[in-house]
Amino acid sequence: MYDVAIIGAGPAGISAAFTLKNLSKNFVLFGSDELSEKILKSERIANYPGVGSVSGKEFVGMLKKQLNDCGISVTCKRINNVFFIDGKFMLLSGDEIIEACAVIYAGGTESIKHINGEAEFLGKGVSYCATCDGFLYKGKTLAIVAESEKFEHEVEFLSSLAEKTYVCRLYKGDLPPVEICGDVKVNSIRNGNGDVIPVDGVFVLKNCMAASDLIKGVVSEDGHVVTDRSQETSLKGCFAAGDCVGAPYQIAKAVGEGNVAAHSAVTFLAAKNKLNHAKTLAK
Template identity: 35%
Template sequence: MMYDVIVIGSGPAGLSAAVNVRQRGGSVLVIGTAQDSNPLYKAERIDNYLGLPGLSGKEMLEVFTEHAKKMGVEFVQNRVLSAMNMGKTWMVGAGSEVYEAYALVLGGGIVRGQAYPGEKEHLGRGVSYCATCDGMLYKGKKTAVIVYGDADKKEADFLSGIGCEVTLLDKPKSVAIEDAETGVLLTADGEQYEVSCVFILRPSIAPNDLFPELALDGNFIRVDRSMKTNIDGLWAAGDCTGAPLQVSKAVGEGLIAGQAAMAYAVKQKA
């Protein structure tokens, strides 16, 4: 299905952007991972969000998500692996599915953690970011799965279900990947595993990996007053654009980005 706007990220900025697309009559898809992977989810109490004092991060995300659903926002729980500008539209790959829209909004927050040593060098030949996409290539073979939340363990279960021998590693502190005779040699927290493939299931991929031409200011995405990036058809909002890393700021930027992205989509369709 074609959407007016696809929002990457289901935190406050992404949900605000999506609600404001719907407020202007547009169709919008939010693609994000499980809410418990959002740092806000773990906040015990938030007192500086106007009108909703005293909520936990989990409760606030539930309120925001329910609002978006009532507005008609569509959701897909998955991690975005690729995005390609096709001229007038964008194609976005999430898991094994591809979605299309006229405009994109990045609202995925900060990507915490750098690529592991050897990760990028072995991507596509011993490293994958999607077990359900690439798992059949390693049917019956030894694999390792690095997970960051309980929802990721479903992908490990999928690999077990197709006959893979799976080593599950939950948020290891140190990881390195090297060549091996067959596959790759994974070193995680001092233990070594020779496997055919390492599946790394981070909640999200760094924005400048998804969009190599994306302009940054340090570790943050450079945007103008309309939250537009240097790439045509792409907006960003929330923690990914810089401090202060606050819910109020994320929601406000999401509003601006959603409205601007929808206006752009209307022009693209004309």
């Protein structure tokens, strides 16, 4: 079991990783090879101290080099759900479960808006994970919303299971459903023309999930995670940093919050270990 699991390999997550590495903690950093697509696409970064004026691609290159120099690797696995059970966090990635004592969420902000009914029917016909839930819809009718081309393998997987699929590829300019409808469970979607299309389930494949959808027990307001000054969320032992906690959406802010979140996580671990030690002595 890891001391800390970091979700997101942008500036906030990487900053947290550097701090935890310096403090000799056992951690895992989840993200993608490109680290931050948002930064990678930035034309120019000129307000981060010490690096001068560089392109987003150059800045990502600097981050990769520093990670490599520090011996920190990015685990390229998509986290689909996080639960707090029996005093520990359980992170689900496909059919794999990763355990950690604390979590730092630095996954950024959602790049696509929620579809009406998406949150209401999450777990009742709406899913974010093809490999987790696809088998439930074998021989059924599905609507699939894919934000980027990297989800094409999941689209193909779901299409191989379902009898019929309606695929919306946002990266090709397709318009998403305006509403996901149902009673107890999803039974249809409604498109922009007002047409109601019967479906058994909807898979929304997005680059970044809302933290409150991903981590059960985390509170969000106006699309941002609510934290205190220590970057702790409403769920004890879960911290958040970077764009996901609100504006300004700046690298410098994200780096600072990542550092604070890491130190707070270490403080949380120390208090937890002290309490466990006291309980052991009391037996």
